Amino acid sequence: MISYKVLIPDVQELVDQSMPRERSSHRQVPEGYVYTQYHPMEEIYQWMTQIQKSNSELVTQHYLGKTIENRTMYYLQISQPSDKTKKIIWMDCGIHAREWISPAFCQWFVKEILQNYKSDPKISRFLQNLDLYVLPVLNIDGYIYSWEKDRLWRKNRSPHMNGTCYGTDLNRNFNSSWGSIGVSYNCSSEIFCGSGPESEPETRAVAQFIERKKSDILCYLTIHSYGQYILTPYGSTTKPPSNSEELMHVAEEAAAALMGKYGTSYKVGSTSLILYSNSGSSRDWAHMIGIPFSYTFELRDKGTHGFVLPPDQIQPTCEETTLAVTTIIDYVDQKYFPAGAVMLTSSSLGLSLCLIVVLTWTIS
């Protein structure tokens, strides 16, 4: 018997270590970005640029508009190359400046999709039919103000009354029963609805874009904190929307999926019935213009830490919320793109018409 000694237990490992860090071609997210911390706007801008660069086959960054202080609003489009006609899921975060967990979630969600779209069958299935449009921070000026001046700032930063008071509540500024209930006309109020529907550039940027794409948008999600709710339309009336039963059913499934992760309990229901009445919200507006699945998420917690949610809750909050959101997207996908069904696209329709012509000609 030849005596021997293992000098190198795993040569491959050594080889790998000696090679320059050539990442697998499916490396999806920028190195070193910490998703379990809150990030200032400057870093979120850089993150968006990075995420597009390192995922150019899937992610593109697009101009949406300008804020009142002239900052640029971008959204990310996650879209698998395909010649099929696809539908759209819209999600915005950070319409209220102080709800820091909301932009943190949008970033986490994008990261999750990019990391897992190849390995997670659910994600890869819905990405065949659906494009995801994500606006990580809607109220950019307000978000920056909450970092630099006042942590609990809510509204945008538009000046009123000759600069004696600032800010419109962007979620009271949409053109849905504007100014009718749960608002204030006083610009010093936190729920000031603005000088008119869509008076604010941030509102107009979102509304005009969605209006243009509305026939393709199946689902509108807007992420807030706090309270642990999934809210359905409407806030402006207690009269239920026509698809109220289905909206509730899907939200309940989402809440159940969310609870499955860490046991966090969410309440589901119509805004005016389980929270309070409000008018001019983006959720009401999106549903009123015909987007069937429109929801507000109010993330953790129920008030113990409120807006100032400790960083150790970012990860669990984002994980559980991702489950809820993908549950909704999955439902929408299955409903509009049932398994096995073949969409009759214009090109396949054209081809079959040609065949018919050819066949007819041959026979005659």
Added chain:
Amino acid sequence: MDQEDIDDVGHKYHLELVLEDVLDKDSTVNCTAEVLYHLANKSIAPDVQFTIEGELKNTDEADNIFYNRIKSLEKELVAANIPDSHGNVSPEMEPIHLLAWVASGYVIWQNSTENTKFQLAQIKHVKQVKRSDEYLQFDYMILLHEMVSQEIIPWQMTVLWHPQHGVQITQDSRQPKHASE
């Protein structure tokens, strides 16, 4: 929960609720309560009657450690922004934060109506005031979040505390909106 209207008096709510320990989410206590909101005079705090089923956790040891630590400080404690913008509370400020939670509960009760929902959002600043008796005194400026109006309201409160005698709010007053800046 159910609600009854009592003619010329107000609305009474019968509640069954579960109290959760902020520091230990698995530690819960069942509680029943009756809350009466007065009709006639809105400036009167609602009447609250409650029964706790079971025992609250004993905190004597932590209370004494905190008490002795503060008593032994050479200079009076002063602090601001608890938690900080990111939600962090340093371990030595944790009891100061807990005391503000408890004390704000009193202010919230005294100022609640059927149409409000207050939560403690942040301690803007707190300073200890030296006393000749055995109590610890803290003057707080807290920020309360009211859910329906979405307002952030600065509220000043003077809090006395002693491990054996509990918490007293000797004075509190709502401040104008920009008082905390």
